[in-house]
Amino acid sequence: MEKTKRRKGYWGCGIVLLVLLLLVGWVAAIHWGVLEKLGLRQPISEQVFAPPPDRETSTALMGALQQAGMNTRGVEVYVLPMAGQEGSVAILTLDTSQGFDPERLFSDGGNWDALEHIIEQGGLQDLNVTRLAFDYVDQNGKSIATLTVSAEAVRQFSQEEIDEKEFIGQVMGRIDIPGLIREVTP
Amino acid sequence: MRKLMVALAMVILMSLVTGCDAEGRQFIIDLALSWAAENAVSIGAYTLLGSSGNAEVDAVMGARDVINNINEADRLMEEGRQENDLSKMEDAIEKRPGDYTYRVSYGAALLKAGRSSDAEGQFTAAEDAAKAYGGEHEQLWAIEGIDNLGALRPEFEKNGFVDAQQCQAYYGQLAHFYRVRYSGTQQAYFQTQADQYESLAQACK
Numbered sequence: 549m550e551k552t553k554r555r556k557g558y559w560g561c562g563i564v565l566l567v568l569l570l571l572v573g574w575v576a577a578i579h580w581g582v583l584e585k586l587g588l589r590q591p592i593s594e595q596v597f598a599p600p601p602d603r604e605t606s607t608a609l610m611g612a613l614q615q616a617g618m619n620t621r622g623v624e625v626y627v628l629p630m631a632g633q634e635g636s637v638a639i640l641t642l643d644t645s646q647g648f649d650p651e652r653l654f655s656d657g658g659n660w661d662a663l664e665h666i667i668e669q670g671g672l673q674d675l676n677v678t679r680l681a682f683d684y685v686d687q688n689g690k691s692i693a694t695l696t697v698s699a700e701a702v703r704q705f706s707q708e709e710i711d712e713k714e715f716i717g718q719v720m721g722r723i724d725i726p727g728l729i730r731e732v733t734p
Numbered sequence: 735m736r737k738l739m740v741a742l743a744m745v746i747l748m749s750l751v752t753g754c755d756a757e758g759r760q761f762i763i764d765l766a767l768s769w770a771a772e773n774a775v776s777i778g779a780y781t782l783l784g785s786s787g788n789a790e791v792d793a794v795m796g797a798r799d800v801i802n803n804i805n806e807a808d809r810l811m812e813e814g815r816q817e818n819d820l821s822k823m824e825d826a827i828e829k830r831p832g833d834y835t836y837r838v839s840y841g842a843a844l845l846k847a848g849r850s851s852d853a854e855g856q857f858t859a860a861e862d863a864a865k866a867y868g869g870e871h872e873q874l875w876a877i878e879g880i881d882n883l884g885a886l887r888p889e890f891e892k893n894g895f896v897d898a899q900q901c902q903a904y905y906g907q908l909a910h911f912y913r914v915r916y917s918g919t920q921q922a923y924f925q926t927q928a929d930q931y932e933s934l935a936q937a938c939k
Contacts, residue, residue: 594796
């Protein structure tokens with residue numbers, strides 16, 4: 549009788565352990581993109597950004613940043629149209645390993661008109677850009693933060709239709725907090 | 735303008751980090767932490783399930799790999815064009831199979847090499863992808879096609895076609911590109927061009 553109870557107890561523990569192992573395995577597989585690396589699943593980014601990049605709009609956005617006096621060394625702009633839906637994502641990569649210098653982000657005397665038009669006066673809509681994203685890369689070439697927000701939220705915030713807290717709530721993405729602390733610590 | 739600056743500064747907060755004074759550094763860390771607290775549920779969902787529930791956001795998180803692929807594929811395609819190396823073009827397409835501009839360029843290179851049916855296969859695959867994406871993509875595909883095949887014209891005019899199949903594929907495809915342009919714009923010029931290339935395709939011997 550006691551032996552049967554003990555055996556049932558072992559089974560119970562075994563099942564719980566198995567479930568835990570499967571759960572840990574699943575999280576690890578997702579975290580390291582095992583399914584994608586094995587070719588069992590196409591990454592969502594490759595599916596969504598399958599169409600060719602919009603090079604014309606990338607050039608226009610880069611031009612507006614340069615006009616505003618931005619130091620564009622280590623800065624790249626990619627505009628990626630999305631498959632099966634209207635709109636594109638404009639991705640600004642700030643890569644310190646490629647010479648981006650955060651201390652000299654903008655020089656004085658730049659002309660902000662073009663950038664202002666793009667951000668505040670519906671210019672993004674004209675360019676069919678519906679989302680903005682920023683990727684900050686550290687000296688070792690590692691992405692520390694990838695943040696994204698809809699172009700509409702940027703417009704609303706710039707025109708004071710939403711406050712700072714609402715705006716932050718709409719910024720999505722990933723920040724490597726330990727990496728950030730390492731980056732800001734001299 | 736100040737609001738715009740604040741918005742930009744918040745979103746690219748990382749760009750302000752190096753060289754800040756202690757107060758500034760603490761502000762950035764606090765901002766990052768408050769952002770993380772504000773979005774704790776979606777960050778947790780993304781970490782556990784690999785999805786934030788928003789396909790656009792999930793795609794942006796992996797965009798760095800896409801950009802690396804684009805740069806690598808661009809390099810391969812450019813080298814393929816310069817060196818007339820079809821295998822490099824194939825490698826580029828393997829990296830970005832949904833990019834119809836690569837397929838059109840590869841199709842044009844195949845046509846030039848006399849591999850007409852392979853070329854037609856690439857043009858069709860490119861058209862299918864462009865149609866599936868919707869919006870302006872079908873028109874962009876046709877523009878790309880007209881540019882790529884237009885660039886072959888001087889050589890075909892100078893040296894002639896290898897065979898009737900190459901001639902038909904060339905003019906027939908050009909006629910098709912122009913028909914697509916006409917259907918998207920209703921400009922009579924495109925219809926005229928389509929008719930002209932159709933006649934040339936029928937006259938191939």
